[in-house]
Amino acid sequence: MGNKKQVLLVFLPSDSGVDGARSLFDEPSENGFKARFNRSIRNLIKQTQFAIPPLALMILASVDVEGVEQRICDLRFEPTPFDRSWDLIGISVQTGMTSKAFRFADSIREKGYKVALGGPHVTLFPDSCRKHADVLVHGEADDVWAEVLEDLKNDSLKESYSAVDFPDLSLRRPVRQQLLDKNRYFTTNIIQTGRGCPYCCDFCNVHILNGNRHRKRTVDDVVQEVLRFSKHDKRIFFFVDDSINANEEYALELFNRLVPYNITWFGQATTMLGKQPKLLETFVRSGCRALLVGIESIEPASRDTHKKTQNRSTDLAEAIINIRKAGISLYGSFIYGLDGDTLDTPAAILDFVRMTKLDVPGINILRPNPGTTVFNRLREEGRLLFDPDDLTAYRYTFGQEILYRPKNISLPDFIESYSKLTADIFTLSNALKRGLAAPSAKAAVLLFNMFYTHLYALSRNDLMRQMTTNP
Numbered sequence: 001m002g003n004k005k006q007v008l009l010v011f012l013p014s015d016s017g018v019d020g021a022r023s024l025f026d027e028p029s030e031n032g033f034k035a036r037f038n039r040s041i042r043n044l045i046k047q048t049q050f051a052i053p054p055l056a057l058m059i060l061a062s063v064d065v066e067g068v069e070q071r072i073c074d075l076r077f078e079p080t081p082f083d084r085s086w087d088l089i090g091i092s093v094q095t096g097m098t099s100k101a102f103r104f105a106d107s108i109r110e111k112g113y114k115v116a117l118g119g120p121h122v123t124l125f126p127d128s129c130r131k132h133a134d135v136l137v138h139g140e141a142d143d144v145w146a147e148v149l150e151d152l153k154n155d156s157l158k159e160s161y162s163a164v165d166f167p168d169l170s171l172r173r174p175v176r177q178q179l180l181d182k183n184r185y186f187t188t189n190i191i192q193t194g195r196g197c198p199y200c201c202d203f204c205n206v207h208i209l210n211g212n213r214h215r216k217r218t219v220d221d222v223v224q225e226v227l228r229f230s231k232h233d234k235r236i237f238f239f240v241d242d243s244i245n246a247n248e249e250y251a252l253e254l255f256n257r258l259v260p261y262n263i264t265w266f267g268q269a270t271t272m273l274g275k276q277p278k279l280l281e282t283f284v285r286s287g288c289r290a291l292l293v294g295i296e297s298i299e300p301a302s303r304d305t306h307k308k309t310q311n312r313s314t315d316l317a318e319a320i321i322n323i324r325k326a327g328i329s330l331y332g333s334f335i336y337g338l339d340g341d342t343l344d345t346p347a348a349i350l351d352f353v354r355m356t357k358l359d360v361p362g363i364n365i366l367r368p369n370p371g372t373t374v375f376n377r378l379r380e381e382g383r384l385l386f387d388p389d390d391l392t393a394y395r396y397t398f399g400q401e402i403l404y405r406p407k408n409i410s411l412p413d414f415i416e417s418y419s420k421l422t423a424d425i426f427t428l429s430n431a432l433k434r435g436l437a438a439p440s441a442k443a444a445v446l447l448f449n450m451f452y453t454h455l456y457a458l459s460r461n462d463l464m465r466q467m468t469t470n471p
């Protein structure tokens, strides 16, 4: 170790979804049958390795500054390694996870460690983070992190660092995946080809965090990364880009170049892919087996109100059918409870899921994430059910809690209709049917559906508890 400065980069587990799958309420008895059953399911989910490695920390830990050594600690799998002394501990903070992040930061600062906070929440709300950090890093930190490490080395750390502009992604910055323990994740082949989003859906803030302009890495750089990664890990690749098909020309060039390497990959795309036959065919040839698509809403009124303007709903079903026919399994994510939704919406979603044979339906409740336009609007309309001035009051959960009053549906009706919808969609027999019918990645489709059968049962219980405790 010598006299090198030691830096630890920490990723926190979320309390809900793939990391947690636990009730928001205390389980009645830690040793009761239900608690034991839930614990076994949680362990099973962990062992099936849904966990996606934290790419942000892989990128930061790959920034080389002489005299500084960095390590990643993923608290989803390991305790904080306090057996070593750290000169700086960096924590990635997402909105919805702030209480946990701040509690952790405060506790390690009490032990005498210096803490750097960065990530989407710090970029959006730096002031709320200031009192929990020695160092705040605002924005995409690819370049600025080197400055922090240099200052750490020279004992001249500043209180705050800010990226002057969005990093130029056309510059080569090789990412090292060997910093992760391979056995913990379903893959360590995590790649991002570009950042920024031209759309402005009102429930998202990626266009604020990463800008409206799509910045892309060079195709050569990405291809080199795929080759380098595949030497170390032969498993699947996951492209974390929000819309891997958004820039058709770029995607065509990239995935055509990847065809000879015989990789298998998953990613996230818009349903527009169903109308891009050449790209769809190239995706399949290059090894694409499953994609997550944001359907969000099939109600035209909701799509208009929430500015989900890409892909009109009339084309959605056809697009999904085309993608599945080409051999790609689809995870389709919906939001129920948008402003154009009524009590007729669940039946329409159910019909849509059956008609398109969607492989994994994700049935979400709108999360009014602070910093989004929808949060500001619901706040002005007095419809939020949590204190909008307390950023730690907003927590991210997976359909387990309703945080606002839907426009056209009363709260009890909303909870009842949402619960009925998820109970209709997620049964063990449906999970089996979807797994068998999936055009590819059958095991993953089956596992996800089984996991959701468990998770949405938890969500129904929690929502009912929310209603009875806080009607």
Ligand code: B12
Residues within 6 Å of the ligand: 009, 011, 012, 013, 014, 015, 016, 017, 018, 019, 051, 052, 053, 054, 055, 056, 057, 059, 060, 090, 091, 092, 093, 094, 095, 096, 097, 116, 117, 118, 119, 120, 121, 123, 124, 137, 139, 140, 141, 142, 145, 192, 204, 205, 206, 240, 241, 242, 369, 371, 396, 397
């Ligand atoms: C893949 C992904 C996941 C994966 C992996 C998580 C991860 N962060 O690596 C999984 C499935 C686990 C996940 C879970 C969640 N996610 Co997510 N996820 C994404 C997605 C699609 C890509 C993330 C990514 O790899 N980006 C690439 C990296 C390079 O960018 P970055 O993370 O922003 O990091 C840069 C800066 O933020 C900064 N930075 C980040 N961390 C740190 C730490 C330090 C110390 C410093 C100095 C700097 C720094 O520097 C990085 C390099 O420039 C994004 C959408 C997006 N477009 O970013 C959503 C996104 C990050 N997720 C989001 C959310 C809400 C969640 C969950 C809370 C949801 C849940 N189920 O509970 C959890 C939280 C998980 C957690 N434990 O913190 C939101 C965050 C919004 C916000 N305001 O905070 C996003 C932006 C999606 C959205 N549209 O709103 N997610």
